[in-house]
Ligand SMILES: [Zn+2]
């Protein structure tokens with residue numbers, strides 16, 4: 001029997017604003033459906049409480065500007081703590097699999113947090129993954145398969161240069177949907193090239209297309225890469241009734257996806273068809289996780305709407321999978337110098353827009369090109385909300401002694417130069433986050 | 439029944455009361471009927487709609503599924519055909535069913551499909567000894583438990599009807615008759631005819647009510663420990679209020695939706711088996727239970743029990759002490775211990791197992807899921823301030839438990855007849871569920887069969903919802919013959935804005951109103967009525 005631990009926290013008294021998609025009502029009908037179905041009376045399921053994520057746990061994945069307290073509500077801490085609690089159920093062997101149905105979601109939250117983006121403030125999955133790595137050690141390999149309809153740009157940002165975290169995001173093509181990123185050529189930094197896999201699906205993708213990608217691209221990749229833990233960021237906005245996107249996926253499709261993927265941990269992401277989709281999709285996912293029959297989970301609108309996938313969509317997805325499969329197979333033979341240059345550092349500048357908070361951030365970053373490890377990283381960030389800069393000096397997991405020495409020196413230099421208002425030093429292997437405010 | 443009549447006559451003779459005698463009965467009739475499988479042959483006609491396959495719930499009685507679909511807000515997505523409904527009921531009857539349950543998914547939000555089946559059965563002139571409908575038997579969320587509850591209700595209805603007839607035939611001298619329920623409250627005899635299932639497991643409820651009636655620590659939080667021969671039952675009182683089972687009572691392995699006082703039964707009692715365990719560190723330990731060894735040796739049994747240990751040590755006088763010492767000598771010899779050491783270690787094992795069970799229960803209660811920030815951040819303090827215990831062998835075992843948990847210990851008087859005292863002290867309880875959806879303009883109170891339109895939905899707010907719930911509860915109390923209720927409360931409530939396309943189109947209100955169970959204080963012999 002596959003036992004499933006459920007962490008359910010619908011936060012019935014929390015919203016971004018009363019008529020925002022991320023509001024009290026969001027998981028109401030899911031709760032009603034789960035309780036009416038008597039799901040927790042089945043021996044396969046047990047329900048647990050979430051917990052509050054601590055400042056330290058959150059700071060493993062994020063640099064908050066100006067500080068944690070300026071942004072966070074208890075609801076964010078419980079959502080991240082719910083994901084951590086779900087991971088602990090699996091790590092301790094209490095349950096075979098676990099599912100955190102918590103809100104708000106997190107996959108648009110990047111390393112730097114100046115405010116909320118795409119309804120997200122804390123990247124629940126990243127906070128959870130960092131917790132898992134603290135338990136399993138620096139060699140642990142974790143795969144995140146993000147099946148939300150929106151590109152998981154926050155998770156991508158945090159793990160872009162991390163060779164032990166494989167990030168696969170299936171989403172509606174960024175040319176047609178928020179956040180406008182997640183193209184095939186975003187493949188990872190110099191230390192983890194090819195381990196960011198973006199699958200931009202055309203609008204109108206249905207169960208057939210989604211499952212085709214899982215079976216012909218995602219499963220083969222996972223089989224080859226052999227992760228210790230598979231996490232599914234289960235957004236439910238690919239559903240044919242979702243008001244924010246244009247896909248044709250059904251509860252049956254989501255359940256089958258879960259059955260194929262066999263994730264160790266599922267964390268809810270987006271999904272705003274609170275009545276037409278969430279009760280049924282969540283039910284389907286939970287049944288599939290437990291290895292139970294989900295064939296009778298049917299949305300009331302299914303008969304009327306009859307979602308289907310056009311032939312050109314099917315054809316495009318076949319091409320996409322073929323292309324991405326080749327890119328995956330050839331990832332180790334790629335000339336990295338051509339991508340990242342021959343210098344000591346790979347430098348990049350970029351702008352990040354926070355739609356929920358209405359903030360624009362500019363970043364100047366550099367990654368040390370190192371042949372012994374993924375390379376240390378420095379990012380300087382400013383936003384139009386605060387006049388000063390914040391700098392993060394970050395060691396990778398399994399940093400080489402050379403990078404460690406350079407990064408520590410860079411941190412000291414940043415402090416003494418006093419150019420940035422706040423300097424943060426992240427050392428995941430020693431589980432230390434140091435901060436200095438000038 | 440002869441015994442009830444005898445007791446009544448005895449009571450009348452003993453009490454210098456004028457006028458009729460009021461009876462409050464805690465019966466094992468429905469419990470035993472279910473546990474022993476003696477109920478009326480019953481089938482369930484179900485309208486599951488899509489979702490979890492009901493077969494996954496492993497129900498072992500005949501189910502006759504019908505098409506039809508009500509969604510989570512009570513909208514009918516697909517109707518139920520009367521012809522098919524009648525055919526299903528007829529087939530159930532041919533299969534031997536004498537009683538029927540009709541249960542639909544989300545029927546508490548909209549009972550029209552259940553009603554359609556019921557009408558079809560009546561129109562088809564099909565006769566059943568009892569028909570239970572889901573929305574009345576189990577109005578809270580939980581379709582499988584609703585099916586079980588309605589089904590068991592039909593199973594025991596005939597037996598309860600006979601019992602009620604017999605009680606009424608006692609005739610003159612009989613005042614009001616109330617039946618104890620699993621939630622520690624009482625119901626009228628008339629109510630027990632339509633919802634007999636609510637009288638299951640009234641035994642554990644009675645002992646908790648006895649603790650409330652007799653304790654000198656009123657309004658405090660306490661763990662109630664009832665040590666019996668085979669099991670020890672634990673119940674939890676928080677600031678004077680008994681805690682309920684989260685989903686409902688479980689009986690004969692069936693999870694039901696019957697509101698019940700939380701009671702945890704552990705296989706640890708005065709007559710439990712004693713096992714010798716060779717621990718890793720080389721010492722010898724004992725483990726008690728979970729099965730029963732039989733009567734203690736001091737009372738003529740053949741195998742040593744915890745009772746023998748306390749009798750041998752001289753802490754309880756019961757039966758033949760020398761036989762208890764003999765039994766402990768034999769046990770000690772097997773474990774390489776003197777009889778005194780063996781007896782002490784048996785008592786210690788009993789105490790540590792009981793303490794562990796108490797800790798585990800509180801751990802589980804504190805870990806129970808909650809769905810709001812307010813509840814998460816302000817989880818009420820449940821931990822006991824007092825241990826209150828009932829049961830004959832209580833004191834000898836409980837003193838060390840009190841010491842181990844560092845809590846004051848209260849041994850209740852009248853403990854041998856606690857069950858009867860609890861039944862006598864219980865007061866009526868009833869509850870109802872109000873669910874209002876102003877976008878759909880619908881309001882339901884399934885317990886009273888109220889499914890109506892909200893006339894001016896824009897003006898229907900939380901205060902109106904509360905007033906309606908409490909007003910209807912008062913009406914309901916009068917309707918079932920409980921008079922003017924006291925202690926009415928909204929025990930839980932939720933409300934949500936319904937937002938579609940960035941506009942608020944209505945609100946959902948969901949609340950439970952209840953007369954909380956309470957116990958009449960009983961002091962001295964005159965108090966027992
Ligand atoms: Zn999304």
Ligand SMILES: [Zn+2]
Pocket residue numbers: 370371372373374375376399400401402403404
């Ligand atoms: Zn290095």
